[in-house]
Amino acid sequence: MMQEIEIEHFLTAPARMTPEAMASLAGASFRIAERVPEADGEAFDWHSWYEAWIALNKLEAGEALPTHLLVEAADTFQASIPWEQLQRAALVHALNGAPLKKGGPVRLYVPDGSSKCLNVKSIVKLSLVRLHEPDQLDASYGFKHTFTPADLRINKPAKG
Numbered sequence: 533m534m535q536e537i538e539i540e541h542f543l544t545a546p547a548r549m550t551p552e553a554m555a556s557l558a559g560a561s562f563r564i565a566e567r568v569p570e571a572d573g574e575a576f577d578w579h580s581w582y583e584a585w586i587a588l589n590k591l592e593a594g595e596a597l598p599t600h601l602l603v604e605a606a607d608t609f610q611a612s613i614p615w616e617q618l619q620r621a622a623l624v625h626a627l628n629g630a631p632l633k634k635g636g637p638v639r640l641y642v643p644d645g646s647s648k649c650l651n652v653k654s655i656v657k658l659s660l661v662r663l664h665e666p667d668q669l670d671a672s673y674g675f676k677h678t679f680t681p682a683d684l685r686i687n688k689p690a691k692g
């Protein structure tokens with residue numbers, strides 16, 4: 533079964549889309565090498581997708597404008613990207629007409645991004661958010677800290 537990407541926007545209910553559905557909503561596909569020479573695969577433009585998605589959800593572009601895109605990957609890597617850095621961003625969804633084997637179901641490239649580390653692979657969730665705290669405004673990335681209930685019990689200081 534085709535893997536779905538979770539999509540959240542601060543004004544809508546969470547939704548899910550396959551890479552194919554996202555690409556067809558965005559319209560035109562192009563070779564990612566046109567924007568990132570060393571990269572390979574078929575991509576669609578982030579803003580083409582976003583504008584079509586806004587229309588589909590009957591949102592008014594102005595009031596729906598996010599400040600950041602939060603990207604979460606299958607390996608718990610995640611990135612928070614300021615909207616202005618997404619100018620030429622694109623999502624790779626296929627390689628030679630087939631779903632991505634490596635870095636799939638979709639991989640983000642951010643040619644205008646402040647770091648190559650923002651090129652998140654194996655995306656499972658995209659959240660379109662509004663962030664306002666000064667310490668949240670810059671781009672950031674890294675592995676999410678995840679603690680199981682068992683870890684928390686072990687790490688809890690002993691009473692005494």
Ligand SMILES: Nc1nc2c(c(=O)[nH]1)N[C@H]1C(S)=C(S)[C@@H](COP(=O)(O)O)O[C@H]1N2
Binds near residue numbers: 605606
């Ligand atoms: N899912 C996921 N995406 C990721 C990473 C990761 O660890 N997991 N590393 C990031 C970092 S730190 C870099 S520098 C680039 C490396 O991309 P490359 O393997 O195409 O060189 O991928 C980014 N995307």
Ligand SMILES: [Mo]
Binds near residue numbers: 649
């Ligand atoms: Mo990196």
